[in-house]
Amino acid sequence: NAGVTQTPKFRILKIGQSMTLQCTQDMNHNYMYWYRQDPGMGLKLIYYSVGAGITDKGEVPNGYNVSRSTTEDFPLRLELAAPSQTSVYFCASSQRGLAGVREQYFGPGTRLTVT
Amino acid sequence: GDSVTQMEGPVTLSEEAFLTINCTYTATGYPSLFWYVQYPGEGLQLLLKATKADDKGSNKGFEATYRKETTSFHLEKGSVQVSDSAVYFCALTGDSGAGSYQLTFGKGTKLSVIP
Numbered sequence: 001n002a003g004v005t006q007t008p009k010f011r012i013l014k015i016g017q018s019m020t021l022q023c024t025q026d027m028n029h030n031y032m033y034w035y036r037q038d039p040g041m042g043l044k045l046i047y048y049s050v051g052a053g054i055t056d057k058g059e060v061p062n063g064y065n066v067s068r069s070t071t072e073d074f075p076l077r078l079e080l081a082a083p084s085q086t087s088v089y090f091c092a093s094s095q096r097g098l099a100g101v102r103e104q105y106f107g108p109g110t111r112l113t114v115t
Numbered sequence: 116g117d118s119v120t121q122m123e124g125p126v127t128l129s130e131e132a133f134l135t136i137n138c139t140y141t142a143t144g145y146p147s148l149f150w151y152v153q154y155p156g157e158g159l160q161l162l163l164k165a166t167k168a169d170d171k172g173s174n175k176g177f178e179a180t181y182r183k184e185t186t187s188f189h190l191e192k193g194s195v196q197v198s199d200s201a202v203y204f205c206a207l208t209g210d211s212g213a214g215s216y217q218l219t220f221g222k223g224t225k226l227s228v229i230p
Contacts, residue, residue, distance in 0.1 A: 004158075033218075042204065042220040043159075058217070090158055092218075103149060104218055106158040 002026050004107035006091050012113045013081040021076040021110050023091030031094045032074040033058075033104065034066065036087040043090065049074055081114045088112070117142040121205045121221035128195055128228050136190040136224045138179075138205035146207040148172075148181050148188040149218070153202045162190075162203070195228045202226070 007022045025032065030051050035043040045058030049068040063085060065077040074093075078085060088111050092104040122137040140146065147166045151159040163172030165181035165188065172179050177192045188205060205221040 040222060042222040043218075044220075045217055048217065092159075103161045103164055106151075106160070108158045 004091055004093055004105050006089075006107040006110050008110060009108070010111045012115065013078075015081060015083065015114060017081050018077070018079050019081070019112075021078075021089055021091075021112075023074045023076070023107060024072050025074075025091075025093040025105070026072065027093060027095070027105065028071060029093035029095045029105075030071070031096070031104075032068065033092045033094075034064070034074070034076045035090045035092065036060065036085075037090060037109075038087050046076065046089075078112075083114050086112060086114045117146065117207060117209055117219045119205050119207055119219055119221040121203075121224055123222075123224070124202075125225040125227060128226070130197055130228055130230050131194045132228075134190070134192040134195045134199075134226070136203055136205075136226070138188045138190065138221060140186050140188065140205075140207050142186075142207055142209055142219075144210040145183075146209050148179070149206045149208075150177070150179055150188070150190050151204040151206060151220075153204065153223070155201070159204065195226070197228045197230055200226055200228045 004025045033048045034046040037043045044060045047066040049055045090109050091107040094104040118141045149164045150162040152162045153159050163174040165172040168183035170181045179190045202223045202225045204223045206218045
């Protein structure tokens with residue numbers, strides 16, 4: 001059971017370039033999330049999805065896009081990279097249980113630098 | 116909106132010392148409370164959780180009790196080890212609507228344990 005996997009682990013982008021961060025989970029979870037982690041700032045939610053075909057904005061969605069065509073995959077797209085998007089990006093997933101939504105499981109992260 | 120406040124770090128302790136990391140929250144209703152741990156270079160892992168008032172979460176010698184009267188969820192461990200060195204995040208999910216599956220994080224507390 002791999003859990004939540006993310007690729008790539010590291011990436012350096014030039015300003016204005018675009019890229020897609022990949023996220024896959026094999027736990028058949030309905031809910032998936034993208035967070036960014038800036039130094040000393042905790043994690044902030046970028047986008048989330050409650051199921052295939054359904055996505056919604058989190059706290060800091062500007063400059064990003066997502067899609068959810070399958071239960072397993074939840075890619076995050078950066079269209080015009082800016083230095084402010086230098087961060088560590090985490091994907092997570094969770095499932096609904098009888099007592100509500102259960103805890104989130106996190107991937108290992110993607111460290112992105114925009115120069 | 117919901118928020119989590121945890122003590123500022125970094126915290127440096129000697130091996131076998133007692134650990135307390137304070138966490139207080141602001142949320143309506145009855146949120147679920149979590150402690151996540153992030154070891155260097157890794158993603159977040161769930162350490163423990165509590166879903167209702169007076170519940171005690173525990174794992175790997177760590178404990179935290181859900182105190183609704185003081186809106187707190189302080190993390191404690193009686194005797195820390197070098198291997199406990201990590202960043203600890205307090206987090207919550209709300210009890211209804213979109214807040215029931217979105218994690219709100221504190222900023223994190225870095226713990227260093229020296230031999």
